[in-house]
Amino acid sequence: MGSITRRDLWSTVFQGTSHRTKVSGSLDEYTLPLTRLQVQHLLRRASFNVTHELINKYEGKKAGEVVDELFSNADKNISPAPPFFINDRIRDPQNLTGKAKEDEEKKVALHRGEYNYTLGSWWVSLMKKDTASFLEKTTLFWHDHFATQFAICNNIPAILMYRQNDIFRKNYAGNFRTLLEKISIDGAMLLYLNGNENINELPNENYARELMELFSLGVGNYTEQDIREAAKILTGWKVTMFYDEHVPYEAYLNADQFDKNPKLFMGEVFNANYEVNEKNVYEYSVRKLIDVILTKKGTEASRFISKKIYEYFVYANPEKTDVTIIEQLAQILKNNNFEFKPMLKTLFKSQHFFDDLNIGVQLKSPAESIIGFSHHFEYSDLYTRNIMMSLGLEVLNPPNVAGWKGYRNWVSTKTLPATINFLKEILSGSSDAVLGSWIKNFSGYDDVSKLTPAILELFLARPVNASRLKKYQSVLTGGAPDYEWYEIVKNQEQAGQRVRSLIVEIIKAPDYYLF
């Protein structure tokens, strides 16, 4: 350390992914009964929440069975009750006068503003409730991948953001082709990346570029010409929030603004040799575009999305991801016609996933550090959303179209102290008496040597060593001899006070920020 050789520099800067020799390189199913730690690992990677009830339920079971159950739980919940404003109907205020105009203007302002926060807290509450399921965490993955910010020059109406969110949830483990097709004419996306301004006379390349750069292929797998032609292929799509203009929130085609000239994309000819209407253009232009991408560049697309999935669910260090595993995952995805479920199930049941060296290596985003914490305590969903926003993860409003940077960006000199303070604030919403009664659900709560690790396992990535365990135990007892805990715990408030001190210590620990 201290100085760098140029060879080192070179390898740091341009090194590809290095193979992790020590970690199991096998995607074969892990067949031993799951340990408590392995259950926690699976639950934390699949959702934001872990509870004793779930750990107890799955401990000793086989990975195959548990993972199948987590997917089937997710499948059951893909249609949660929508937020209250979803059926509002709004007319274009410009076509109105007087009071009617004012009323509609107020509604527009709500939909472009406050309701987006409401929608954010609606989603946060789903994240908080989603246990033993892959649903909400995977939905967040898609939001991060197809990043769309509601807060742009003219904010995107909340119903459009809801509809996009609904696509992600309904297709959480669906098909890459379907997702790409749907997002290409998704209303929020049309507004966000100027698809609605992409017209035959003046093509706007914004969405076409990101479709290939960020959504399907990655930099280097397409040409500038591909972008120009894709933009033309996608011309003419519109969306409105006003029902007097068109069916609101549904993308529609303005056939006059669709480029009817032949286009050449990745060597394929796109001829408008059909009646130009919405159905045909969607079928032979939009869907065909996605089909050409996935047919001509299927290997690149599978590799690109598999790497992102791997980084999100297994290990985010882009230098240390396992290329052979990613390659195998990409192959499974491609062999299954871009259906994600078989690939995800293989990954989560694998020896590689359950390898001890993969446990506790991820850095928590505010979704993990805040939701996973507030799950255990009473706290407002809207405030939870706002705290996540302060820490850099505002749902429905990622920093830019590339989504959140992730990995170590989540834990910086700015966010670490701020997170600790927010966690304390969440904790302060529960009185000592509440905390004192909270632990009574834990088996062996009156034995401090059992209670301490029971609390720790809810929050820390891995079991701590003996000396740290001893330290935490003495925080709980307040320095009193261990046997006195039996007495302390009888006084609910006093016990709660001690539990609070312990949790304050836990959230300072580096391994609180890992999972």
Next chain:
Amino acid sequence: MGLGVVGNLQIDKMHLSAFHPAMAYSENENILVIVQLFGGNDGINTITPYEWDSYYTLYRPTLHIPQSAVSPISKELGMAMHPNLKLGPNGGMLGLFNAGKLSIIHGVGYENPNYSHFRSTDIWLSGLVPNNDSSPLHTGWLGRYFDKYTEAEKPESPFCLQVGHNPSLMFRGENGEKSIVLEDAEEMFKQAQSVESDKINIGGSSYFQTEFNYVNDVGIQVNEYSKVIKKAFDKGKNIESYADKPLSNQLKLVARLIDGGLKSKVYFVELSGFDTHSNQGGLEGLHSRLLAELSEAISAFQSDIEKLGHAKKVIGITTSEFGRRPYENGSNGTDHGSSNLMFAFGTEVKGEIFGSHFMFLPFRDHQNLRFSTDFRSIYYEIMVSWFGQSSDFAEKVLGSKFAYVEQKGFIKVTKEDPTLPPPPEVPKQNADPNSPANANNPAFVDQEDTFVLYPNPVQGNAAFINMTLYYPATITITQSFLNGQVMGQLHQKKYRTGLYNVYLDLLGGPGLYVLTIRANNRLHYLKCLKI
């Protein structure tokens, strides 16, 4: 071939020798402030080519800054400043230029520019231009600069201080982050009281331990540095008054910390919103408002730093991931371009204009400009002249040496170095479709329209001609047998200059044919094999 490419090739082939760990490092007192303009600043409307008709009529028919509004800074070079650059104390950035405290560096960029924000930003932050688009960029140029310190040698103040939220790639070294990220010194200090400040030794070297140590170190840094920063914050002050806007507030904090004696070498602040694809606007538009914020902030900062008595040791630069294209787009905006201009400010920079207006550079393709100064020249000069490091060390950080801008460099103390490689060569050939009308550009178009058949051989009847037109023309395409017998006309249409794909539905069965392309009165022939 651009210098950047040469530099990389050298590294690829050379047997590199180890960097001597015994090398002694010392830092002088000098400080660098980096103002990042995220989104790609439109340099053309920042410094306008105000006497050039084409700017108003051809390139920016709706988005130009009117001639009557701008402030000329060089009649000879035909350059004027955007009027909002007058805003701020002492006449804003125009005032700084008139006082000889502002360098304007034209044509900054790199070879084979990338038009993705994220990639191009990473290239600027890393100080590396890989040959391959997908080569990952893991470290930043200042991260590698400060990698030279061992744990024991770490100074009391953080190496770098970043006002904002997320740690920038610029400060990521191979052995960790080299910057402290903060928004508010007092809040940080208050919050830091509850952070784990002890090193927890859990042993081992698995990824879990690596990440554990990372988080542990962030906590220790917060704890240590928040005290140092708070001390500087309490001791320091501001004399100049600043606008209450984000960039001004960031620079105000930087000035106060410098005044309070914080020894950080680099300060990083950021203004975003420069990605003006639409709604860029003219004089009253979004881009103009951003320039107002920039000028107010930089001029207030410079005035403050002078009044506080630190001007001798502080310079600043502005960076942006790319410029914008000369031709405005159809949505009241401009798209991602290539080369751009940079500002440097302070009493220790040469208050001059470097280079002729970058908009006079020839086009590298039908819509983007060439560059004349590699952005790494600026980094290289900063490390050697301003930070006083050896040229070998700077070369190690950047992988190559780089010419000073116009040989003399933009920093006052820079001495010419004849051993440096030459600056990037700017090809004379201009690919601007409208270039003959470009009176100020000595480079004359010697390209003819190009027509390339695709695919060739053709399977079936569908084919395309990839066409670059340098003059507006009516294009007529006919297909003939080899003996000259005409089979029929395939296409006729009027085109403006530009790049097109012309679709053809070919006639006849498999065989060899000739396509005759008439562009006004010029004829081009292409052979076409159908299989």
